[in-house]
Amino acid sequence: MERIKARIDEHLQRDGARPFCAFLYDLKQLKEHVSRTIALLPPRCRYFYAIKANSDAALLRALAPIVHGFEVASLGEVRKVRAVTETSPILFGGPGKTDEEIAGAIHHRVSLLHVESLNELRRVERIAASHGTVMELLLRVNLRGPLPVGTLQMAGRPTQFGMDEADVPAAILQAQASPHLRLRGFHFHSLSNNLEVEEHLGMVEHYARRVRQWSEEFHLAVDCVNMGGGIGVNYGDLQAQFDMSAFAAKLPARLEPLPSERVSVLFECGRYSVASCGYYAAEVLDVREIRGKTFAVIAGGLHHFLLPGAWKHSHPVALLPVERWAYPFERPECVNRPVTIVGKMDSPKDILAQDVMLPRVRVGDVLAFPYAGAYGWVISAHDFSSLPHPEHLYLE
Known part of the structure; x- marks a missing residue:
């Protein structure tokens, strides 16, 4: 202060x-905080900044050399990232992508597109084919639970985010059959502003077990799982924040159910990064x-x-x-x-x-x-x- x-x-x-x-904005504090967080995480983990929390160009420039990439939810946010860095990996999510946004993801070399429905998957396939390219993607799934409760809830109950678990088999088969789609894994983002370390670890383990089940059932070579953000900030007591050290120390054991040690685990933290x-x-x-x-x-x-x-x-x-x-x-x-x-x-x-x-x-x-x-x-x-x-x- x-x-x-x-x-x-x-x-x-x-x-x-x-x-x-x-x-x-204290950019020195920002860089130190995010650098400490990344250093705590297991080697297989990748830390992305979700820019919807704050897309100020100065913050993006400060974080670009530190984070593993950026998570965006619109073509406008893709352009904001690319105005700062031409090389940083980008994850592109959001429940309602237009054809222009899907084509823009191809144009701006988005690393992974989070596909949220069978309809969206078909449109991505069509647009990728028209561009003569292969779109790399993750299927965003609205898991049925059990999941912890956050300030905002995106899964564990009916919401507009992701596809229902019942649609996952059809989506996997469609992606596997297309020469213009490469399915690399799954995306889960179930809640916002969780402060409980053990609950978050339990959710991560639940994700890992579901991924292993689908991987084995469909002979799917998963190499990437996005386990979302949702790590919270305690505005009521600024001295009692999420214990990232305890979370990171216990994380390897909770990731063991994943199909392979080579599966990369992505986190996309917005609020926790910059608040x-x-x-x-x-x-x-x-x-x-x-x-x-x-x-x-x-x-x-x-x-x-x-x-x-x-x-x-x-x-x-x-x-x-x-x-x-x-x-x-x-x-x-x-x-x-x-x-x-x-x-x-x-x-x-x-x-x-x-x-x-x-x-x-x-x-x-x-x-x-x-x-x-x-x-x-x-x-x-x-x-x-x-x-x-x-x-x-x-x-x-």
Whole structure:
């Protein structure tokens, strides 16, 4: 946080004419965190960054030399990756790919296409044939379970993600019969934001056993299994995060059911990769008390940082005092009382944190929200009410 505070102070001294509002990304912390994670994983594992969590070009450039590749969910995201690196492997998923996206995957040399239905498989085969090429793919399967429960659930129950287990035999046979398809294995991404190590290990083992069953039943030479992301971030207690060391140490035993030691295991982590490197910070515009409840209004809100509203949680926040005060009248403040932090949107839902105890909050101070690197700006309503956009600042 000291590096973030210093960067904000520097910015305020240089450009203090308008209220401060910015996303700040600590690229040094990002690279160290992801490098540590990769070093912990067993040698057969490959770590991909799922860019839907944050597709900022500076973050992609920072990660390109470290990760084994990128996972995308649209042709637009393919192009963002290729604008940064021409060589990094790309995994392309998503429940509704158009013909243009499938052709774009071929054009941009996507490494693996995640195919999610028999209809999509037939279209991929047709388009690959028209380009005179062979498309390498994984079948994304919506497993029936048993699976752990995450904040968001993509498998273990009926959802739009992946093909039903009942369709897997037909998909395998169709891929094996086509000269324009090369089926390399399977893709599973069942949940989001899981914090329980043992549950995640159990899910991984379940994946491995199902892959072995299909491999033996259909004499399928599996060389690659994508076991998804879904590793979570604890926004309620920033000191109690997913124990990656414990997970990685126990992972080899849970991968033993796979058909061969030569099968590569892919993980595609978005939130876990970038959440901790990002901060959303905004200046306090007003402090007011209404019917005994204190509100601090900031020069930003959910139109920039939607995550607290989307997940309906009170986001952690830190106070960064600013001593500058340019007005001739008394500076409004809140001392040792719970304060609810709200944005400047013309909406009663624009609440980022509820009843936070801070020793002193004054108009002109800056409030910083840590763990804002994932699913912040990229999922927000940028142009709501034509409000100004935040700045994007980077710490090397």
